[in-house]
Amino acid sequence: xxxxxxxxxxxxxxxxxxxxxxxxxxxxxxxxxxxxxxxxxxxxxxxxxxxxxxxxxxxxxxxxxxxxxxxxxxxxxxxxxxxxxxxxxxxxxxxxxxxxxxxxxx
Numbered sequence: 717x718x719x720x721x722x723x724x725x726x727x728x729x730x731x732x733x734x735x736x737x738x739x740x741x742x743x744x745x746x747x748x749x750x751x752x753x754x755x756x757x758x759x760x761x762x763x764x765x766x767x768x769x770x771x772x773x774x775x776x777x778x779x780x781x782x783x784x785x786x787x788x789x790x791x792x793x794x795x796x797x798x799x800x801x802x803x804x805x806x807x808x809x810x811x812x813x814x815x816x817x818x819x820x821x822x
Contacts, residue, residue: 784801
């Protein structure tokens, strides 16, 4: 993203992309999705979104408890983009806006 670090515009873009990630996973719920497919959806909507920022956002959302990488044979030892990912119950609440998180609010 070509925006000055720390700016309000940058914060808005980060929130927007996080919401894109959550909404796309919500559309697929309860199915799991490949991380690489999710990244393709994100850059389709926001072409300037960089892979390194996508990875940071995924792990941020996972730490918040909104996403998880299910522990299964497909994820063990796989590269990040080849792993499966799914919304948690709390993530679904955030994606559907039945719960509010200030870090996701636009």
